[in-house]
Amino acid sequence: MRLILLGFGVVGQSFVKLLLSHSTDLYNDYGIKPKVVACADNGGIITCDQGLDLDRLLNVKKKKKSIIHYGVKGNRSEILDVIENIDAEVVIELTPTNIVDGEPGKNHIISAMKSGKNVITVNKGPLALEFPSLMELAEYNRIAFKFSGTVGGGTPILEFAKRCLKGDRIISFEGILNGTTNYILSKMYEGLNFSEALQDASEKGYAEKDPTLDIDGYDAVAKLVIASNFVMNMKSTMKDVRREGIRDVKPSQVLNERKKGNAIKLIASCDGKNLVVEPKPASMKDPICVDGILNAITFTCQHSGQQTIIGKGAGGMETASAILRDLIDIRSTIRS
Amino acid sequence: MRLILLGFGVVGQSFVKLLLSHSTDLYNDYGIKPKVVACADNGGIITCDQGLDLDRLLNVKKKKKSIIHYGVKGNRSEILDVIENIDAEVVIELTPTNIVDGEPGKNHIISAMKSGKNVITVNKGPLALEFPSLMELAEYNRIAFKFSGTVGGGTPILEFAKRCLKGDRIISFEGILNGTTNYILSKMYEGLNFSEALQDASEKGYAEKDPTLDIDGYDAVAKLVIASNFVMNMKSTMKDVRREGIRDVKPSQVLNERKKGNAIKLIASCDGKNLVVEPKPASMKDPICVDGILNAITFTCQHSGQQTIIGKGAGGMETASAILRDLIDIRSTIRS
Numbered sequence: 001m002r003l004i005l006l007g008f009g010v011v012g013q014s015f016v017k018l019l020l021s022h023s024t025d026l027y028n029d030y031g032i033k034p035k036v037v038a039c040a041d042n043g044g045i046i047t048c049d050q051g052l053d054l055d056r057l058l059n060v061k062k063k064k065k066s067i068i069h070y071g072v073k074g075n076r077s078e079i080l081d082v083i084e085n086i087d088a089e090v091v092i093e094l095t096p097t098n099i100v101d102g103e104p105g106k107n108h109i110i111s112a113m114k115s116g117k118n119v120i121t122v123n124k125g126p127l128a129l130e131f132p133s134l135m136e137l138a139e140y141n142r143i144a145f146k147f148s149g150t151v152g153g154g155t156p157i158l159e160f161a162k163r164c165l166k167g168d169r170i171i172s173f174e175g176i177l178n179g180t181t182n183y184i185l186s187k188m189y190e191g192l193n194f195s196e197a198l199q200d201a202s203e204k205g206y207a208e209k210d211p212t213l214d215i216d217g218y219d220a221v222a223k224l225v226i227a228s229n230f231v232m233n234m235k236s237t238m239k240d241v242r243r244e245g246i247r248d249v250k251p252s253q254v255l256n257e258r259k260k261g262n263a264i265k266l267i268a269s270c271d272g273k274n275l276v277v278e279p280k281p282a283s284m285k286d287p288i289c290v291d292g293i294l295n296a297i298t299f300t301c302q303h304s305g306q307q308t309i310i311g312k313g314a315g316g317m318e319t320a321s322a323i324l325r326d327l328i329d330i331r332s333t334i335r336s
Numbered sequence: 337m338r339l340i341l342l343g344f345g346v347v348g349q350s351f352v353k354l355l356l357s358h359s360t361d362l363y364n365d366y367g368i369k370p371k372v373v374a375c376a377d378n379g380g381i382i383t384c385d386q387g388l389d390l391d392r393l394l395n396v397k398k399k400k401k402s403i404i405h406y407g408v409k410g411n412r413s414e415i416l417d418v419i420e421n422i423d424a425e426v427v428i429e430l431t432p433t434n435i436v437d438g439e440p441g442k443n444h445i446i447s448a449m450k451s452g453k454n455v456i457t458v459n460k461g462p463l464a465l466e467f468p469s470l471m472e473l474a475e476y477n478r479i480a481f482k483f484s485g486t487v488g489g490g491t492p493i494l495e496f497a498k499r500c501l502k503g504d505r506i507i508s509f510e511g512i513l514n515g516t517t518n519y520i521l522s523k524m525y526e527g528l529n530f531s532e533a534l535q536d537a538s539e540k541g542y543a544e545k546d547p548t549l550d551i552d553g554y555d556a557v558a559k560l561v562i563a564s565n566f567v568m569n570m571k572s573t574m575k576d577v578r579r580e581g582i583r584d585v586k587p588s589q590v591l592n593e594r595k596k597g598n599a600i601k602l603i604a605s606c607d608g609k610n611l612v613v614e615p616k617p618a619s620m621k622d623p624i625c626v627d628g629i630l631n632a633i634t635f636t637c638q639h640s641g642q643q644t645i646i647g648k649g650a651g652g653m654e655t656a657s658a659i660l661r662d663l664i665d666i667r668s669t670i671r672s
Binding site (some may be wrong): 018022026030153154155156159160163164165166167168285287290291292294296301303304305306307308309310311312315317318320321322324325327328329 | 354358362366489490491492495496499500501502503504621623626627628630632637639640641642643644645646647648651653654656657658660661663664665
């Protein structure tokens with residue numbers, strides 16, 4: 001199975017480590033013999049028709065910061081060329097999320113689809129901005145388009161909704177889809193104010209230098225859009241979501257709710273029509289009311305009632321395990 | 337698709353209601369056109385080659401207590417005869433759980449398998465006592481054997497483990513698998529003693545007249561055996577589980593743990609070798625620490641970390657939705 005890997009940060013490197021450590025299982029259990037025939041990072045793209053040496057790839061990245069020093073040279077402008085013209089079954093798009101115009105991920109995905117290659121991505125930007133048109137393009141080109149890792153990291157939230165609830169109907173869902181804000185709100189529940197909690201999150205490495213995407217709810221909005229399209233067949237994009245971040249949550253509000261047995265959480269909700277991300281009180285007895293960096297989502301179903309899935313919503317190895325799941329799924333539909 | 341329905345209590349009736357209310361969806365989405373060609377309850381068994389009238393069946397049961405008054409008579413001794421000799425694709429075994437010898441469910445299941453019929457059951461007894469040999473018999477006869485509703489009621493715990501975590505490896509799992517004891521322990525957390533909490537559970541309809549199966553941990557043991565066999569390929573039966581019920585949990589212990597931020601829960605655990613059901617403290621911050629009649633299970637995976645599923649572990653319509661899921665699964669593997 002020939003793979004093109006676009007983006008080689010923490011998730012990409014974890015994925016390659018998984019390929020290395022699981023090569024026997026992958027072949028025996030699923031018939032997958034992966035060959036990474038091209039790999040790109042900030043420095044450029046390198047290709048090798050026989051498959052890159054994955055140990056060497058990891059080493060070069062670690063020691064020289066970019067895979068471009070692997071020995072076969074290229075440059076960024078060639079990426080689209082490589083996607084279109086190199087023989088491969090799957091393009092794995094792992095460039096950073098950009099929720100303004102979705103680039104460069106969006107163009108990578110579109111090129112891959114148009115050249116008949118299956119696509120796996122954990123990049124939320126292109127999906128949050130253009131889910132309906134990307135799905136259409138995938139269907140038109142009859143390729144598989146998988147994005148398990150975009151919602152919940154390694155926690156298989158999207159798969160659960162599609163595969164485990166057959167014969168039932170999901171009426172609505174709501175969830176905590178961003179670990180950074182949940183960590184901050186958990187610390188505020190313990191008595192810190194917003195700035196103190198944010199600083200604590202930064203020190204622990206849970207918040208980015210510019211935490212806007214998390215704090216103001218954009219990351220949760222992106223995940224809500226993806227889940228609502230995938231799970232409930234909505235045709236929504238980011239502009240359809242009513243959004244409020246946690247910047248204005250006051251310690252007095254938190255304390256007030258705490259006295260009533262509630263915690264304030266950043267809740268993303270979808271009832272099949274309305275999409276909302278906003279801070280609101282949840283009962284501490286509600287399974288959705290998770291602590292720290294956890295993510296949680298509750299599906300309300302017509303017959304089987306409410307089902308909640310909880311797990312870590314991020315992490316390199318966790319998200320890499322979602323990519324591997326997607327790859328196994330694609331393998332079951334194509335010949336390698 | 338021709339079905340034989342053995343047992344027509346709350347779950348059986350809920351299932352028939354689902355078949356009635358979903359007949360259009362079942363045909364359009366999954367190609368299932370169900371015909372109940374035989375149905376048994378305490379009164380005996382009735383058969384109809386063209387398919388029983390399901391509305392009439394529900395009415396007769398409601399008004400006259402047994403389906404035997406439907407109009408076609410039979411008696412209990414004919415059940416095995418019917419299972420073996422009537423043309424049908426699926427036998428749905430819904431007689432009450434018996435953890436002493438598994439009967440009459442065990443014989444029903446064995447007869448169905450030997451006559452080449454697929455089997456769906458929500459009856460924990462036969463599986464808890466003889467999981468390995470029943471699976472062997474199913475494989476030998478090349479029939480599908482499904483039991484989604486035995487663990488978690490409508491909550492798709494078993495499916496989650498098998499379908500959503502591909503490419504990863506479950507190292508261990510632990511869970512709260514019995515709603516009655518969890519309700520009692522939740523009330524003890526609020527300050528009641530064991531007898532008061534048990535009485536409260538009885539009044540609310542959460543505890544049976546003879547609550548031994550729940551209180552002494554047998555129900556949780558049965559579910560643990562089923563999950564450990566299915567999820568981790570163990571070859572275990574009830575006798576392999578170390579069991580301790582909640583009868584001896586003292587208010588002082590509960591209070592002591594509460595002060596430390598913990599609650600005492602009846603935890604069923606499997607690490608791939610040891611199977612244990614016992615009351616023990618769990619942090620209130622742990623997602624597994626659910627309130628009231630909920631069930632929860634946490635799978636610890638090699639790469640994707642810990643995943644918790646929470647839902648109602650019982651209920652007629654919820655459990656019926658699990659049977660429908662199993663039926664849809666079987667349909668995808670056979671022609672009707």
